[in-house]
Amino acid sequence: MPPPLVRRLAAYCGAAGLITGLLTVTAPAASASGTTTDLGVTDSYTADLAVGGGRVFVPAGDRIIVADTDGNLTGGVVTGLSGVRELAVNADGTRLYAALTGSNEVAEIDTASLAVTRRIDLSAHPCPSTLALLGERLWVGHACDNGPGGVVGLDLSAATPVPVAVGGEHMRAPVLAAAGDTLVVGRTSLHHADMLVYDVGGGTPELRGTIDGKKWRMDYLRDLTLSSDGGTLFSAADTPGHFTRYDTRTLAATGTYGDGWDGYPSAVALGSDGAYVAAGRQWGSTDLTLYDAATGAELFAADQPDAELLPDGVAFSGTDVFALLRSSTDRLLLWRVTGVALPATKLTVTAPADAYAGSPITVEGRLTSADGEALGLKPLTVIQYLPGWTKLPITGVTTLQDGTFTFQDTPVFELPPYVGEVIYWVFWDGDDGHRRSSAFATVTVKREATLTLTGPQSGVVGTAVELSGVLTADGRPPSPGSTLTVQRTLYVKGTSGKTVKLPPVTVNADGTYTFTDTPANAGRYSYLASYAGDGGTGPAQATHQIIVK
Template sequence: MGSMTMAAGLVVAAAPAASAADSMTDLGVRLSLADHSEVVAGGGKVFVTAGDRVVVTDTEGALLGAITDLAGVDDVVVTPDGAHAYAALPDSHEVVEIDTAALAVTRRIDFAAYSCLTDLALSGQTLWTAHGCDLYTGGVVTRLDVSAPASQPVTVLTGQSTTPTIAVAGNTLLLSAPAASAADVLVYDVSAGSATLRGEIDGGAPTTSSRPDLDITPDGSTAVLAFSSGFESWDLASLTKLRDYGQDPTVRGQVIDFAVSPDGDHLAGGWWLGDRGVELYDLATGATTYTQKIPSGWPTPRILTMAIAGNDVFSVLYTSGTTNLRLWRLEDATLLPSAVTLSAPSEGATALEPVTLTGRLTLPDGMALGLRSLRVTRRLPDGTSTSLRHVKTKTDGTFSITDTPPTAGTVGYDVSWPGSTTVRGSTASASVVVVHQSASLTLAGPRDLVLGNRLYFWGTLKFGDHAPATRPSVTVNRGNPDGTSTELGTVQVSASGGFKISDLPDQEGEYIYNVLFLGDDATTGTNDGLFVTVRAGSV
């Protein structure tokens, strides 16, 4: 599949953060705006063409290595079992076979008889190639049996007036039509090894008057065409249009590339010049099943090429200015969508007192909700987070979370459902404004004391209506009759919130005992005082 035409000056609006399981990998290579890149996946690996090399990652985006010193890679395909990849090298007029386990070139296939190798397609063990340098120079399509060690390319079509773009699956070959009908696609039967024209797909509507990019579902039943304004699917038995995808004239955007999933169920579209990013569509119904904006955080990223592997979508992103290529992985993008909502009480909460948040898990139509376990995380204002006890939904999908915030400030809660083998997980967040808990402190004891006797008094510290669970300390100060002040130290409160203080005044007069709790992240400060008169005893 060929890439759509690019243009400079992309401006992308800020996008929400992607899923925590998504990934972004710097591929360690740079391309200019005019360079070309393709991405394919197979055998648990992802292959990205980048100038003179093919960079290889695993399906989580981790770099595995690269096949280097290649004469300008233009396209790459991979066998269904992932054992071999084939890369087109137009500068050296050859296709190289790559052992994907060893990440090494094992065979070079000579295409010197065919100029300007532009496109590859692989169907079973047959490699199809398209050639053509300029308009009206006679584009050529060849086939080659890659299972035969000494196989040579065989010309299947020639004399095309434009540089061909091809897609092949089963016994069907799609070919971009001559320039006079730029939006049309020719459909050939190649069951006998040669190409027999079956008809054409009429893409001549005003909105699809440009030459389309094209692909075909692996079973050969459906053609997918990409135009700047969106996508179309066509039934290849009747050559009739099935449906449109993503074509919304009210939303700014232009298609830049697309991919069809190996099972033929999903279409991933990449957009630019707007705020659309990546969109997934159900090929059978046309429904949009997933959207994700282009990630922000570095200048003007754009999608160059896309692939679907398993449940994940991979996009190669180009960043103008730095020109670094990045591999953007969207995990589980092809799965059916779920949704989690979470709501916090509008009146906020008080630290150290229970607060309840409510939410709902929604699954695709027809799927029983049952009792689903949800993971809950609490985020405190200092940036730390704690995993709380899992909660379970009721049979209607509703759930509640009750927690006691340990601190004041804005406390965040994240709730997530991990998903299943067919349904994508989802996450929701909500924040609660938590105010400080009120603290109170009371002192009791004798108000008169005979000089030379020890003074004992006691107190109680409360947070709201309860004793402090953390057993904090209070500070005790004594105001002396001569106007000086003496710090008597700190006393830790008991589990019930009580504490005792003793002192031995050394002169007659009026004393002021003050007990202070300074407060903390959860509670306000408080204090209380006690006046004590010390007098001389009787003789």
């Protein structure tokens, strides 16, 4: 896993720009991978969004805000609603359903005109909050703050749907998911959150069994989604910390996504083809992660450092993913991450591990499809990051036909100590057939050290000789307290004798140093002084020879 700085850079470069200026409705802030749009409302409760019919619907208190699938506000708003909680869109995107806790109703809305076409009374089942739609059957989870609640089913083909209870009571409105022949009812706000699996293929829900929350350590369930055939369930819960996949026939866990700690799982969605799982987290280092549904491999990760991803706040729109965020000032934000479900690409970046200040650095790399095929001429975005988050774009970098690229850069440090780590972040924005990709290389830029060593050319056995020199770093004295290692080797008649390590030598504040040695035998003495370098200065060596008789 990359270090925190790199993970934040990944979020900044590969996800979206930092969120600023949220006090008024603004146009989407374009980024390399999509947009973040301020929805123009302050809301501390909303936690849902729905996508269908080429639009994105977000509940916000007494209204539903509408955006297009590019993340732009359409100007359309559904008003006259009381306490909108969860939404559901039918398969062809023509009808939208909204749970209204304030008026104890479910509203049916025409998505073309945004007019409320029907209100279904649920006063006998107050505080409708969660929804699951399957064809003409809608299931509604309800419960007020003082409980209890439950689940009712509605036949939407009836002129006046009659609520039919499903199962027993629930202390809180359960999380619902329906697909194929399966309805799942997940208990919420519980230490061990059971998930009740119903067979709805015959019309009337029949309990198939229970996925035991204690057995699978399922605490505080947040969101559920099902595969299109209803055979596979995906859950997001505070514990065990990862997203879990279950078989709704055997009621057993069959896999996990994200075993490392990146935040509390809060939202989960499955792409229309079932190939990808979009996973949202709260209070961690990563807001959104895309996984391969079959293998669990992580394919993409991004973070919005200044906002919180909301429960049940992730949905696919073709190859894009939408996520609902709340800023630190409770502003609702719609985050569109584009192309994450496109075929993967691979970008590699290499650079020398170390370089000296003032010297050019050569950075190389290659962009290919996941199977290694070159993608031809592609423009790349390159950003140089210096210590202190100083950033500088490097323009004009493009791949060749074989996918390779090369550029040179000489970093200019504006802040002391004028050396340190330089990160080169290279990003390709993808195209209609390929997912974006990014990679980075880190180079440690140091001062170049120079070391001299002088002394007499000859000496006498048993008589001390004095040697001296100067250590500098880019022409300036080295760090205070710098030390040198010194060794001497005796050569007699051209044959190397024993090498002896002498005591360490401390360098003076002005970079000068002196040491003495007393040769005990005749021969040619070779002295090697070495400076190992430090965090900001490279190594250096110097030699001197003395003929002793």
